[in-house]
Amino acid sequence: MASRDETTEDFSSKMADIVMGGYVCLALALGNRAGLWDIMCTFDEPKTSKEIADAAGLKPKFVKEWLGAVVAPGIVDLDSSGEKFFLPMHRRNALTEGTPGATNYTEYACGLPVLMKDFDQMPTAMKVGGKGITGLSWDDECPGWAWYQHLSVDFMQSHMVNGVVPTNKGLREQLEKGISVLEVGCDVGTATNVIAENFPNSNVIGIDINDEALKKARADAQLKKLKNVCYDIQDIYNLPSEWSDKFDHVYTIDTIHGLRPRGSLKGIFRSLKPNGTLNLIELKGNAKMVDNKDLVNAPYLYMSNLIMNMEDHDHGHGDEDDHSHDQHDHSHDKPDQSHDHGHEEKKSKDNECEHTESSDIRDDYGQDSELRPCGDGPGWWWGKDNIFKAVKEAGFKSAEEHKIPGSYTHVVYVCTK
Structure with a gap:
């Protein structure tokens, strides 16, 4: 049950956080699949978006937009010049694989685009008599x-x-x-x-x-x-x-x-x-x-x-x-x-x-x-x-x-x- 003290504004703020978090999740997933988190972990000092893009073999304009999506929620730091980016050491274990005792949350984030690939079919599938979605194939190439x-x-x-x-x-x-x-x-x-x-x-x-x-x-x-x-x-x-x-x-x-x-x-x-x-x-x-x-x-x-x-x-x-x-x-x-x-x-x-x-x-x-x-x-x-x-x-x-x-x-x- 909702708290008695919860106001419309409180709930709206909560919903804003949830929805914006969904877009952050997509940025986490994209950084995983594009190899950007691994690249960010190789730097021991702040780098420009172009330096990061060049190291990853990606287009600078796209990397800069991606960086904006992960700077805003406090995942990647932006220095006072507004030009250089850095991923602090203490955050890296939660964003990459292979660290004993740590969870790679970017891999869980990748489940969002994978599971939602048939999103347009889902409303129909939920209806009485509706046809099921195509779903996931579990072969090696899927x-x-x-x-x-x-x-x-x-x-x-x-x-x-x-x-x-x-x-x-x-x-x-x-x-x-x-x-x-x-x-x-x-x-x-x-x-x-x-x-x-x-x-x-x-x-x-x-x-x-x-x-x-x-x-x-x-x-x-x-x-x-x-x-x-x-x-x-x-x-x-x-x-x-x-x-x-x-x-x-x-x-x-x-x-x-x-x-x-x-x-x-x-x-x-x-x-x-x-x-x-x-x-x-x-x-x-x-x-x-x-x-x-x-x-x-x-x-x-x-x-x-x-x-x-x-x-x-x-x-x-x-x-x-x-x-x-x-x-x-x-x-x-x-x-x-x-x-x-x-x-x-x-x-x-x-x-x-x-x-x-x-x-x-x-x-x-x-x-x-x-x-x-x-x-x-x-x-x-x-x-x-x-x-x-x-x-x-x-x-x-x-x-x-x-x-x-x-x-x-x-x-x-x-x-x-």
């Missing part, structure tokens, strides 16, 4: 795929070792000494290879159902000459019996919300050694909108979910009821994957029985969510209460929610068998 990959790589490289690992008491020391590690839903292996590269004494396995993604993961591991990592196609609902009590540590990133939590978490539980740990990394959020009002990432996540669900996956059936369960939310899942691990054919009779046992549709978790479900699971905002419930029912003796330093989108649930 801007949507490139954007997703940049977000994933930036998060995993920046936060896995220096953000996620320290939330587990003693885990860094164990990894340095050497333990067995499993990533569930590893996709192209970015996080798996990061862990393997930083902790060469530990043995790391990444599993997924997407063979093409695993080929890329293996190629990246080979390029980095990693000897302590391997990849395998596995169904989390039906892991090999010899994998029981096999791993010291398991982690999964943005995966369980697209699976049946009960079946997938029980599979992980069985794979862990006694007192082994699971890092369940999920988006920060709650099942009910009323509990998300103060989350800084809420507008980004709600709009991403809205736009992805407008996509015309069924040749024009863009008006399914809100409770429809056949729509797949791509906004935070691995592209080119349905996450439908439970529908893989298995020859083992024992595995077939195990699959049947855990085949409850969405396991009841997240049914109170006000958003669409995701793939086989409850959706990316199924809520921490449901997560704690699912973890407990899977058999874990404890679970704690931890913030990930530098990340405003994700949290990690540290669970102990």
Whole structure:
């Protein structure tokens, strides 16, 4: 509810800030794609717009206009002469990739033009009977795929070792000494290879159902000459019996919300050694909108979910009821994957029985969510209460929610068998 003291002028000022911030967001994104932020970070003293343009190989008149858009909100400084520009050192980590523990916000800004490419189709898609939007393609040449990959790589490289690992008491020391590690839903292996590269004494396995993604993961591991990592196609609902009590540590990133939590978490539980740990990394959020009002990432996540669900996956059936369960939310899942691990054919009779046992549709978790479900699971905002419930029912003796330093989108649930 609005504050009793809020005036029309107060709200107008607020709206002005929001709308102008949208244009700043476009400037952040353009600077990212044009390489201007990287160029600005090479300077140790103020430069003219022409010097910046020349260094970037861009047209000076366009660079000068761009600089005006990032000087006004206080991102780039303009000196007293009005001719030279400088990006202070303390701002650079938030505008470029590769700094441990830092978030590259310009990459999130790039989501605005990527997600809004079908903007003119969206009003029609929202109408009853309206046709869905063309949507994003997730092949290697698509801007949507490139954007997703940049977000994933930036998060995993920046936060896995220096953000996620320290939330587990003693885990860094164990990894340095050497333990067995499993990533569930590893996709192209970015996080798996990061862990393997930083902790060469530990043995790391990444599993997924997407063979093409695993080929890329293996190629990246080979390029980095990693000897302590391997990849395998596995169904989390039906892991090999010899994998029981096999791993010291398991982690999964943005995966369980697209699976049946009960079946997938029980599979992980069985794979862990006694007192082994699971890092369940999920988006920060709650099942009910009323509990998300103060989350800084809420507008980004709600709009991403809205736009992805407008996509015309069924040749024009863009008006399914809100409770429809056949729509797949791509906004935070691995592209080119349905996450439908439970529908893989298995020859083992024992595995077939195990699959049947855990085949409850969405396991009841997240049914109170006000958003669409995701793939086989409850959706990316199924809520921490449901997560704690699912973890407990899977058999874990404890679970704690931890913030990930530098990340405003994700949290990690540290669970102990």
